[in-house]
Amino acid sequence: MRMGEGVEWGLHCCLTLAWLGDEHPVPTARLAAWFDLPPAYLTKRLQALVRAGVLTSTPGAKGGFRLGRAPERITLMDVVAAIEGTEEAFRCTEIRQRTEGAAAAGGDFRHACGVATAMRRAELAWRRELAAQTVADLMAAAPAGAAERTRRHYARG
Amino acid sequence: MRMGEGVEWGLHCCLTLAWLGDEHPVPTARLAAWFDLPPAYLTKRLQALVRAGVLTSTPGAKGGFRLGRAPERITLMDVVAAIEGTEEAFRCTEIRQRTEGAAAAGGDFRHACGVATAMRRAELAWRRELAAQTVADLMAAAPAGAAERTRRHYARG
DNA sequence: GTGGCAGTACTCGGATAACCTTTGTCCGAGTCTAAACGG
């Protein structure tokens, strides 16, 4: 099982945007250069965050991205869901119902598949943990100088 | 993020093998026909479970697979780890250290990346939940007739 | 000075290509069971 690296990009970008405040929007090219990422592809990922309302984009000259709402109200779940989608990692294909002559034998399939519910329970715990953490928490956990260093770099122009 | 369907196959196969007991080993072709799955590919997945000790295989005529230990001692985490691997879904590529002139600016990277630890915490919750459930629990949760129906089918052949 | 106009910079969205992972197939080698065969 693998999570795309877009999630890492998205989280770090949110963190950066949170530190910079939303006085001036930050263009994609700036963020891409800062993290050394492919600009065009990063744009695609940030656009996904815009669609989810996590970020807002302002077009035109001096445009760019800024946070869509306060860092305390952006959970990691929001970012992951926006970029990776809301589908569950485990997809039950109901192979129990494909068993030979299942219909004829009158199997009882009114109950949900036990395997699926077990996996879903685990995934729920994961989602709950993601929803419990916000971008503001990330800001608080970072070492003291990080925010300052970021701001200095972006102020330089 | 997506989990391979091999996990679903593996869990259902473990459940079936648990119901049948380990008097007679069950060949791959039998399981594949029962669930309507590609036999050769299913073998690959079951072999992964053998390597992890979840199943044991007996070669030769009348050979096949049986559980490697009691159903109470096989957790869902064991099956998932055997088939999907033990790598974490979120892989931190340390993009914070790629920031322009990070080394020169004397950034403090002794601490672990906050984004990575946050994601890891969520994944830990997921793993803990998987480790808390066993194949025996799946057996108990299944509707009453399921075990019986499975045994009848395998006795016939 | 003020209003309109063109130019520039940027985002948006889709089309497209390269790459990697997953999915699926196939075959030879090794191994065990069971039946056939010979003494």
Add this chain to the structure above:
DNA sequence: CCGTTTAGACTCGGACAAAGGTTATCCGAGTACTGCCAC
């Protein structure tokens, strides 16, 4: 009747092909800011 041989069935392991998803790039269209020009 008993030991040996042979055939069959199955697993094992790796090599290989196909499919789908992720990663990445590019370009045209739309939009907002900026500077220029005319009045």
